[in-house]
Every structure is written in C-alpha cells, then in structure tokens.
Amino acid sequence: MPRSFVWVCVLSAATLATSQAVAADAIAGKKKAASCAVCHGIDGLHKAPDAPNLAGNSAEYIIKQLKAFQTGARQHEQMSIIAKGLKGGDVDNLAAWYSSLKVTVEMPK
Secondary structure (H helix, E strand, O other): OOHHHHHHHHHHHHHHHHHHHHHOOHHHHHHHHHHOHHHHOOOOOOOOOOOOOOOOOOHHHHHHHHHHHHHOOOOOOOHHHHHHOOOOOHHHHHHHHHHHOOOOOOOOO
8 A cells, every 4th residue: 555545544534533623612612511620620630539630632532431431331430420411512512622721741850
C-alpha cells in the first residue's frame, strides 16, 4: 500500500474525529457539567478521591467512556445511572467542554 494513501486515510480519520468535537457545543457542555462538578470539578480536576480528572482528555475518549456507561459495557455505581440520564447532544457537549480545558504539567526539579 503506498505511503501517500496511508497518510490520506490517517488525515481523513483525524478530520472526521475533530469535526465531531467541533460540532458539539462546549458552552452547553459547561452548563451541563455543573452537575458533574461535585466529583469531577467544573474545571475537570477531580474533587472526589475516586473520580478521574476529565480536563484535557480527548473528546473521543470521553464520548467512548460515557457511551460505555450508558450501554452497560462499563459499570460504576454512580456513573452508570448518571450517564443513562444524558439526552440529545449532552454527551458530545460534555466531551467538547472537558476536552477544551488545557492541562499543564510541571516536572519536579
């Protein structure tokens, strides 16, 4: 398979994945995230010790995880119930919000 064809496929897949996140509404996601803030923080940095940080994760990853909770493919006492209550574009909007948050890391000296 020619390399140029492989690159075209890779770039096409990246464009499609990005367009899904762009089509979502990060501002609507921020509003919806108010109910997530107790555990995950409105800034995407966990407040509960057993909750993961969401800030800076890719939209695709967040969508995949929320859909897994919705279908039962992934189980968690609270998240399974919460995710099933998400309607319409909520999943995409939440993913757009949390993926838009930038995380910086400072290495120890």
